Amino acid sequence: MDASQDEFAIRVRDLVVGFGRQTVLDHLSLDVRRGEILGLVGASGGGKSVLMRTIIGLIPRQGGTIEVMGQSTGGHGRGAATTWGILFQQGALFSSLTVRQNVQFPLRENLVLSQELMDEIAIAKLEMVGLRAQDADKYPAQLSGGMTKRVALARALALDPPILFLDEPTSGLDPIAAGDFDALITTLQKTLGLTVFMVTHDLASLTTVCDRVAALADGRIVAIGPMRELLQSEHPWVRAYFHGKRSQMLQHEMR
């Protein structure tokens, strides 16, 4: 147990992932510090989601090592839910279960606890993500986009995992809902001491929420650091990303 293992929640070294003859991630290395919110940006189809899915074990890797909380991962065995929570882009709520049952699912599968306590924990989680107890008996099909994301977040946090993966958490939300969701993630991250790994295109989230931002281009991390440093980066893709017309407009507003 040396200091570096305590410092980093996720360490990725020389990761190679490809499909057929196409290499998506080419000797990629990335460290995520404990207790930080790391934003990952990259071109659409450039391998952001592939990187996330490889770390959580959904996509097999062809080379390299991945360490999560000091332990190298090999697939996703039982108990993975206690290590990390994952918010999928579309929520991925189980459509045949109510909101309450969705949040209780990881609890029920991983712990032995009374139904009463399980109900209370589920409601507590729902209230922590800003929903009301009245919403607990709804089915996923009855929820709006923002509520679906919140329920999915409550389910991801059901077992208080130390690491939270977010796949485009604010996509499909209106700016108000997206802002609320960003604030919620910041609050929960502080309260629960989470490490957050966030794949996003939302420049506002990157600036307001993330401690550090990593830029993925050509299968590698080409720049990583606080948003200020990334804006100074000389890498052509990073410049194009942050100094394009849309980005300029947003940054102008924030100055």
Added chain:
Amino acid sequence: MGTNCPDEVERVNHEPLLLATPSGDVLNLRPEGPWTAANVVALETLSRSVGADVDQSRLVTLDMSGVSALDTLGAWVLEKLSRRAASSGRSAEFVGVAEHFSGLMDEVRQVNRNTPAPTAAPNPVLARLGDLGKSTVGAREDLTIFLQMLGALFMAVIGVLRRPRSLRLTSLVYQLYRIGWQAIPIVALITFLIGAIIAQQGFFHFRRFGAESYTVDMVGILVLRELGVLIVAIMVAGRSGSAYTAELGSMKMREEIDALSTMGLDPVEVLILPRVVALIIALPILTFIGSIAALYGGGLVAQFYGDMGPAIYIARLHEAITVTHFEVGILKAPFMALVIGIVACSEGLRVKGSAESLGRQTTTSVVKSIFLVIVLDGLFAIFFASIGM
């Protein structure tokens, strides 16, 4: 693990504890160790064990300084103890909350404050009556939807007759290939087996009163008039009807049907008409193939089980059946195809957003079309009997 561990600190780090020290009517609770979800069994036992003491005390203090790890679940168990103590005018307080836990404790203090009253279970008799009423209204709705779809199909047919170029020929041929050509092996196999089984039963039972030769009459009439078309229709309903419902349902879910409508195209004409027409063409052909396969199966059993050579079998068959029997069977097929097609397509269009709804509608489609096929067969039996066919 705690008992044989020599180091006190180690023990505290591995197992949660709850020390209760009462002094007068003040109870001092001191949780220690990791109060986390992994130890939930111990946490529940601990909090239950001090429950009685908590109820008797006027003031409960929770000294949090010994807690080494805390998560939402642990925080909630402690908060629940404090709420229990604070009920009915008594009081409870947390002391020594470490700074990195205070955010979580504050958060947990806010939750579960206003649980909605559970809705009272409805009167079972009234609930039954309500269900009955709902299904009656539902049956009327089903009929309306069926007739609407029939009407829409009729309009689409008229549209195609006016402008023959608007017929989706590629789609029609593709559907014919899928539900007709690809279904032939399984349809032939099953009807072959059914024919063989009927013939075997006929020989076995008719032999007792020496009427073996009438087995051929039974097989011929039964297969051509009823069983051939019925079995094939039921198989097609299960095989192709369910596929139609699932396809159209997932297209509905992904808004493809809405996209078609907004482009000024009629989904009935583009998607449903080719499918239903393909069924109407394919089902009589499959019925014919199925009937022949069943007669062939009966013939094989006659030779190997009933000691009746092929020549005698065919000669008996020639005497027993007429073209009328064949007509009765084959005439029913297009109507059954129409019913299967309409039910499958309209159920597909009733799919709502969720995957569960897709599954439910597919089941409904198969059950309903098989039911209607059998009812239709019964009506045809009455009809043909009354016109003397």
